[in-house]
Amino acid sequence: MVLELQKPRPIWQIMFSTHHTDIGLLYLITSLAFLFLGGSLALAIRIELFFPNIEGTGQFIADSMTFNRIFTVHGTTLIFLFIIPFASAVGNYFVPIMVRYKDMAYPKLNAIAFWMIPPAAALVWLGFADFTWYAQPPYSIISSPGPAADMWIFGLKILGISSVLGAINFVVTILKCKHPDMSIGQVPLLAWSLLVTSVIIIVAIPTFAAALLMLLTDRLGLSGFFNPAMGGDPIAYSHLFWFTFHPEVYVLVLPAIGMMYEIIPRFSRKPIYSYNSGVFAFVLLALVSFSSWGHHMFATGMSFTEKTVFMVGTLAAVPASAMHVFNFIATMWNGRIKFSSPMMWAVGGIALFFAAGAGGVVNTAMPLDFATHDSYWVVGHFHLFVMGTIAFASIGFLYYMFPYVTGRMYNEAWGKAHFVLSFVGTILVFFTQHVLGLYGMPRRVFDYPPIPEWIVMNQIASVGAMIIGVSMVIFLANMIYSSGKGELANTDDPFGLGGKYYYPFEAKNPHH
Amino acid sequence: MKRMVGLFLVLSVLVVIPALDLAFAQGDEPGEYLDRRVIIWNLFFRMMAVAFTVGAVVAGTMMWIVWRFRESNPKAKPTAYEGTDW
Numbered sequence: 001m002v003l004e005l006q007k008p009r010p011i012w013q014i015m016f017s018t019h020h021t022d023i024g025l026l027y028l029i030t031s032l033a034f035l036f037l038g039g040s041l042a043l044a045i046r047i048e049l050f051f052p053n054i055e056g057t058g059q060f061i062a063d064s065m066t067f068n069r070i071f072t073v074h075g076t077t078l079i080f081l082f083i084i085p086f087a088s089a090v091g092n093y094f095v096p097i098m099v100r101y102k103d104m105a106y107p108k109l110n111a112i113a114f115w116m117i118p119p120a121a122a123l124v125w126l127g128f129a130d131f132t133w134y135a136q137p138p139y140s141i142i143s144s145p146g147p148a149a150d151m152w153i154f155g156l157k158i159l160g161i162s163s164v165l166g167a168i169n170f171v172v173t174i175l176k177c178k179h180p181d182m183s184i185g186q187v188p189l190l191a192w193s194l195l196v197t198s199v200i201i202i203v204a205i206p207t208f209a210a211a212l213l214m215l216l217t218d219r220l221g222l223s224g225f226f227n228p229a230m231g232g233d234p235i236a237y238s239h240l241f242w243f244t245f246h247p248e249v250y251v252l253v254l255p256a257i258g259m260m261y262e263i264i265p266r267f268s269r270k271p272i273y274s275y276n277s278g279v280f281a282f283v284l285l286a287l288v289s290f291s292s293w294g295h296h297m298f299a300t301g302m303s304f305t306e307k308t309v310f311m312v313g314t315l316a317a318v319p320a321s322a323m324h325v326f327n328f329i330a331t332m333w334n335g336r337i338k339f340s341s342p343m344m345w346a347v348g349g350i351a352l353f354f355a356a357g358a359g360g361v362v363n364t365a366m367p368l369d370f371a372t373h374d375s376y377w378v379v380g381h382f383h384l385f386v387m388g389t390i391a392f393a394s395i396g397f398l399y400y401m402f403p404y405v406t407g408r409m410y411n412e413a414w415g416k417a418h419f420v421l422s423f424v425g426t427i428l429v430f431f432t433q434h435v436l437g438l439y440g441m442p443r444r445v446f447d448y449p450p451i452p453e454w455i456v457m458n459q460i461a462s463v464g465a466m467i468i469g470v471s472m473v474i475f476l477a478n479m480i481y482s483s484g485k486g487e488l489a490n491t492d493d494p495f496g497l498g499g500k501y502y503y504p505f506e507a508k509n510p511h512h
Numbered sequence: 513m514k515r516m517v518g519l520f521l522v523l524s525v526l527v528v529i530p531a532l533d534l535a536f537a538q539g540d541e542p543g544e545y546l547d548r549r550v551i552i553w554n555l556f557f558r559m560m561a562v563a564f565t566v567g568a569v570v571a572g573t574m575m576w577i578v579w580r581f582r583e584s585n586p587k588a589k590p591t592a593y594e595g596t597d598w
Contacts, residue, residue: 268581270591277516284520319523323516329573336583336591347578354570358563368556498594 018107023114024092025405028398030117031085032479035391037125038077039472041070046429046465049458053447064446068130069148071444075133076152079252080159081121083386086394087255088114088166091194093401094262095170098191099178104169113165120158127151132444134241137226137234141218153216160205160212167198189278193258196282200247200254200289208244211237235300242293250289253385254282256393257324260346263393263400264328266497267343268335273327281323288316298369307366314364321357325350340495341415345396348423352388356381359434374444377437384430387468392422395475402479403494408486414478421471428464432457 014022048060048067061067092110096103104110129152131140140149174187174195187195215237217223224230226237265272272278294302294310302310328350337343359381362368372378395418402410436457441448448454581588 268591270593274516280516280520316524319520322523323520325570329570329577332577332581334591335581336588336594337578337581338583339578347574351571351574354567358567362556362559362563365555365559368559371553371556 016111018103018111020092020096020104020107020110023104023107023110024089026114027085027089027092027117028405030114030121031082031089032398034077034081034085034121036472036476038074038082039469041074041077043465043469044070045074046462048446049448050462052450052455052458061446065130067446068132068444069128072129072132072152073124076124076156077121078386079133079248080156081117081124083252083390083394084159084163085117086398087194087197087252090190090255090259090394090397090401091166091170093404095173095191095194096177098188099174100182101173101177101179105172105177106169109165110169113162113169116158116162116165120155120162123151123155123158127155135215135237137215137218137237138228138232140215141227142229144219146219149219150216153212153219157209157212160209163201164205167201170194170198171202185275185279189261189272189275189282190255190258192279192282193254193261196286197251197254200251200286203290204244204247204251207240211240211244214240235297238297238300239293242296243290246293246296247286247289249385250285252390254285256349256390257282259393259397259400260324260328260349263342263346263396264331266400267338267340267346267495268332269338269497270331270335273330273333277323278327281320281327284320285317288313288320292317295364295366295369298366299373311364311366315361318357318361321353325354338495338497340399341410341412341419342396342400342495344416344419345392345399348419349389349392349396352384352392352426355431356384356388359384372437374442375437376433376441376443379443380430380433380437383433384426388426388430392426395422398479402482403489403491406483406486407489407491408482408484409489409494410482410486411478414474418471418475418478421467421474425464425467425469425471428467429461430464432461432464436461 014025017023044061045067050060053059061070092104127148127150129135129144129148131144131149131152135149135152174191175184178184178187214223214225218225218227218230218232224232226232226234228234261272261278291313292310294306295314298307298310332347339347359377363372363378363381399410399415402408436454437443439451439453439457441454441457448458579585
């Protein structure tokens with residue numbers, strides 16, 4: 001059991017440990033720090049867009065270049081430095097326990113994978129590049145100022161290596177180190193989600209690694225892969241980027257679904273309705289993730305046949321996602337549901353997952369994609385996934401694992417206030433952004449004309465963002481205060497659900 | 513497992529067939545995109561009608577489950593698994 005604050009250890013012991021719970025703790029703290037940093041940048045963006053730049057109203061952000069830098073680092077931070085490390089934190093804590101092994105398969109490799117994150121984050125944050133998280137060529141090659149852009153490229157390179165090392169560790173731990181008595185069909189769904197995610201990472205990331213190298217040599221003038229002035233093709237970069245980053249969408253969302261699979265049965269006080277369909281849907285989503293990257297590029301002049309193939313490939317994700325949602329609903333049916341904070345976040349996440357998916361289906365139909373392409377609809381859609389689903393599941397799981405990590409209970413009333421404010425704020429921001437897109441507002445703009453509908457909707461979205469900001473302050477206060485001063489948790493059953501909490505792991509998993 | 517595969521196949525067919533139909537609304541020529549904006553917006557509203565209907569059913573079901581099966585509901589009963597090592 002990890003009672004970090006009850007029995008404080010010298011910080012260097014944790015920093016230089018290779019034990020999976022210590023590495024998990026490092027991942028956890030790092031990811032939360034970047035959640036708040038990346039979220040602060042989001043607030044800056046929303047404050048800037050509260051008013052159009054009508055003469056006399058002034059600007060919050062000095063110029064468009066600074067605005068571009070802010071949303072580039074915002075996106076990069078929350079995807080690569082919050083969501084992915086948070087999934088690694090959860091995996092590090094629970095995968096060895098779930099497969100009944102003493103640690104991760106390669107503890108030192110695990111520590112190396114974590115310690116690659118701080119220098120990579122420093123490169124991203126100290127550079128503050130301006131070319132979007134997509135590193136849009138040819139702009140990123142011919143115009144984007146260095147060394148910020150080069151630092152971003154090296155930062156992402158390091159993060160990619162870190163992800164691949166972590167993924168290898170998860171695959172080997174789950175497949176080769178699970179207890180001999182345990183078949184693969186008995187591995188909990190959270191571990192399954194991380195296994196599938198890891199396989200996607202190992203297959204997808206090398207393509208982006210190659211694209212980054214090509215981008216760098218293009219910037220240095222050594223090559224012209226994506227530079228039209230040298231006969232290159234920026235669309236080739238789009239293919240390489242989205243071949244990695246459409247599967248990456250599932251790298252982000254599958255662990256979140258896995259976390260929901262852990263929370264929902266426990267708080268419904270009954271087993272998951274269909275374990276097999278959960279596994280089936282995870283594997284299917286992994287396969288489908290590689291058949292749909294082209295839907296990001298419908299507007300780039302692809303042939304009709306290509307677009308139809310990618311559209312159908314994308315739609316194949318719908319039944320698999322629906323299987324997860326039906327599984328959650330069927331699990332809650334006839335349960336006796338305790339609505340503690342983790343369950344509230346999980347149920348809220350499912351509701352927003354469905355809403356985000358419905359918006360995605362509209363995007364996928366290629367005639368409609370042209371109506372919404374590069375508009376705020378797209379911003380609303382993917383933020384509803386990353387915030388409404390992934391961050392909701394992650395935060396819910398953080399509340400769930402809080403007693404395990406600290407040995408204390410968080411303040412339940414604050415946890416519920418955090419949820420309610422975040423839920424309302426998320427709907428205000430991202431549902432409104434969908435409508436804003438239909439009214440024609442393009443994404444990634446520093447300013448917009450004073451069209452009354454645009455002003456009103458931008459202001460609704462900004463108010464929603466501020467509500468989320470307030471909720472996150474409550475969250476931070478709750479975490480800090482409860483870690484030190486919270487009530488001591490009954491670690492056998494901290495939520496009063498009856499039965500065994502987590503896994504009867506302690507005797508079987510002594511520290512090595 | 514067979515039932516789940518069957519369910520998946522049925523859901524796939526239900527999703528894919530209307531999607532193929534939609535794809536042909538785009539036309540072959542790039543210049544036709546703007547000319548077809550009325551058709552495209554018509555499709556959009558049809559899809560939104562479907563999305564809102566399905567969304568209302570799923571969201572309504574979830575809200576009912578949350579209300580009916582919460583532990584504070586007077587009708588709530590212990591599940592068959594409580595107190596066991598499931």
